[in-house]
Amino acid sequence: xxxxxxxxxxxxxxxxxxxxxxxxxxxxxxxxxxxxxxxxxxxxxxxxxxxxxxxxxxxxxxxxxxxxxxxxxxxxxxxxxxxxxxxxxxxxxxxxxxxxxxxxxxxxxxxxxxxxxxxxxxxxxxxxxxxxxxxxxxxxxxxxxxxxxxxxxxxxxxxxxxxxxxxxxxxxxxxxxxxxxxxxxxxxxxxxxxxxxxxxxxxxxxxxxxxxxxxxxxxxxxxxxxxxxxxxxxxxxxxxxxxxxxxxxxxxxxxxxxxxxxxxxxxxxxxxxxxxxxxxxxxxxxxxxxxxxxxxxxxxxxxxxxxxxxxxxxxxxxxxxxxxxxxxxxxxxxxxxxxxxxxxxxxxxxxxxxxxxxxxxxxxxxxxxxxxxxxxxxxxxxxxxxxxxxxxxxxxxxxxxxxxx
Numbered sequence: 001x002x003x004x005x006x007x008x009x010x011x012x013x014x015x016x017x018x019x020x021x022x023x024x025x026x027x028x029x030x031x032x033x034x035x036x037x038x039x040x041x042x043x044x045x046x047x048x049x050x051x052x053x054x055x056x057x058x059x060x061x062x063x064x065x066x067x068x069x070x071x072x073x074x075x076x077x078x079x080x081x082x083x084x085x086x087x088x089x090x091x092x093x094x095x096x097x098x099x100x101x102x103x104x105x106x107x108x109x110x111x112x113x114x115x116x117x118x119x120x121x122x123x124x125x126x127x128x129x130x131x132x133x134x135x136x137x138x139x140x141x142x143x144x145x146x147x148x149x150x151x152x153x154x155x156x157x158x159x160x161x162x163x164x165x166x167x168x169x170x171x172x173x174x175x176x177x178x179x180x181x182x183x184x185x186x187x188x189x190x191x192x193x194x195x196x197x198x199x200x201x202x203x204x205x206x207x208x209x210x211x212x213x214x215x216x217x218x219x220x221x222x223x224x225x226x227x228x229x230x231x232x233x234x235x236x237x238x239x240x241x242x243x244x245x246x247x248x249x250x251x252x253x254x255x256x257x258x259x260x261x262x263x264x265x266x267x268x269x270x271x272x273x274x275x276x277x278x279x280x281x282x283x284x285x286x287x288x289x290x291x292x293x294x295x296x297x298x299x300x301x302x303x304x305x306x307x308x309x310x311x312x313x314x315x316x317x318x319x320x321x322x323x324x325x326x327x328x329x330x331x332x333x334x335x336x337x338x339x340x341x342x343x344x345x346x347x348x349x350x351x352x353x354x355x356x357x358x359x360x361x362x363x364x365x366x367x368x369x370x371x372x373x374x375x376x377x378x379x380x381x382x383x384x385x386x387x388x389x390x391x392x393x394x395x396x397x398x399x400x401x402x403x404x405x
Contacts, residue, residue, distance in 0.1 A: 103197070103204045110189050111212075112182040116172040123173060124301060124332070125294030126166055130173075132285050133157065137174050137262050141214055154282045155254045156263040158222070160270040161287035161395060162388030164333030167266040170287070171218045174264060181215035183208075187224040190243065198239055199246035206250040206261070214260035222265040223272040244274065251280040271398050284404045286395060289388070290332055296324035298332060302339035303372060314343060316372040323377055329389035341380045346370035 120130055139146070140153030147153045159167040175182035183205065190201045209215040219225070226244060254261055265281060267273060278284070290298065303316045327335055346369045353367060 100200065100204055103201055104208055107183070107185075107189065107201060107205050107208055110184050110186075112175050112184055116175050118169060118172040118176050120173050120177065123166055123169055124297045125290045126170070126287060129159070129166075129170060129285050129287050132283065133159075133170055133174060133264075136283050137216065137264065138178055141178055141180065141260065152258075153262070155261070156251060156265070156281040157283040157285065158270070158273075158278070158281040159264070159266045159285055159287050160268070160398075162289060162331055162391055163268045164331035164387060165287045165289060166332055167287050168220065171220075171264055171266065174216060174218075178214075178216060180260075180262075181209070181212035183215065183217045184220070185217060186220050190225065190247075195239060196242075198243035202243060202246045202250060206253070209261045210259050215262075217261065217263045219263065219265040222267040222277070223269045226274050226277045227272050228274045248276055248280065251277070255280065270402070271394070278402060282404065284402060286399050286403070288395070289329065289392065290335070292324045292328070294332075295327050295330070295335060296320050298335045299323050299327070299339060299377075302336055303343065303377075312367070312369060314346070314369055314372065317374070318372065318377060319374045322374065323381075326378065326381060329386045329392070331386065331388055334384070334386050338377070338380050338384050341384065342372050342377045345372060345376045345380075 120134075123130060136154045136157045159170060161167060171184075174180075175184075185205065190198060190205060192198045192201060205217065209217055226247065229241060229244060251263065254263065263281070270278075270284075299318070300320055303318060305316055307314045327338070330338070349370060350367050
């Protein structure tokens with residue numbers, strides 16, 4: 001019997017099609033007496049008998065497995081960036097048609113492949129919030145034997161509070177410390193203009209999270225996708241309702257399963273969230289404005305007595321205790337903005353000297369920066385108002401009604 005083979009074009013799509021088409025044929029012998037090559041006691045190949053048809057599929061399978069194992073064992077050597085995460089290929093994402101795989105490709109773009117490199121110690125203050133996030137996300141993965149039965153891990157957590165207080169920073173710390181697949185999802189990821197695609201994207205998102213488990217789904221600005229239903233003037237669009245319903249259904253599916261998939265959400269406007277979503281987010285943590293001690297540590301971090309940047313030295317003479325009192329009501333991002341503006345004060349004084357410096361080299365001339373003083377900081381503070389001071393009472397009122405820690 002003469003066997004002929006078609007020439008296969010070596011492309012990624014052709015390889016996937018070949019694997020799919022051969023899955024049902026790998027065990028078929030077509031009525032022939034096909035034998036695999038066996039090995040002796042010493043591991044040497046046994047010579048086949050005359051007239052025997054040899055099955056080379058086993059050799060190919062062994063070769064592929066060997067190459068795969070070698071790649072896996074040397075992944076950090078082959079990968080130029082050790083911080084980059086290696087994901088399972090979407091070709092093995094079974095149970096989906098071609099349309100769903102296209103949507104899976106779209107969602108996969110929002111997976112953190114690189115380590116954000118944000119440690120818990122990098123976050124100044126927020127000690128209570130950090131501890132609660134660790135209990136909800138980190139410890140169940142690190143110590144799974146402790147979280148069984150009534151102590152089974154939570155499936156959803158909401159970080160809420162004024163803008164610029166560190167909610168996204170906490171999420172990046174989770175991505176760094178947990179070593180899980182981290183989906184950084186915003187409204188632009190799961191909201192589509194095409195009819196029916198939004199709910200499909202939500203379903204694919206959770207299927208991908210299970211496929212890449214253990215994984216964390218971070219839903220930033222949650223109020224943009226899960227606002228209260230039925231409150232929009234003139235009625236809510238049908239597509240938006242279906243998308244919200246699908247998201248709630250998928251959250252219910254997580255609660256009833258043992259999949260290592262966790263939903264971490266952040267919102268600046270928690271009072272706009274749908275009550276059904278709040279029920280599914282079992283832990284709700286207020287990420288409040290920094291305390292006086294935290295504000296003092298932030299100012300010292302951004303404006304230490306001496307900081308060096310390349311050839312420049314920036315010196316400060318600041319009364320950190322006084323400045324921490326004056327910045328009450330300011331968020332972490334507000335304080336960073338004030339520190340940057342205060343540091344620019346002595347830099348602005350040397351711009352004329354830099355303009356007069358005519359040289360082809362990129363090296364700066366010998367320039368001595370002035371000192372940043374407490375008066376400079378207070379002057380900047382007088383022209384930089386806090387971004388969320390007036391919302392403090394509203395967050396406290398919502399916390400007293402919906403808190404769950």
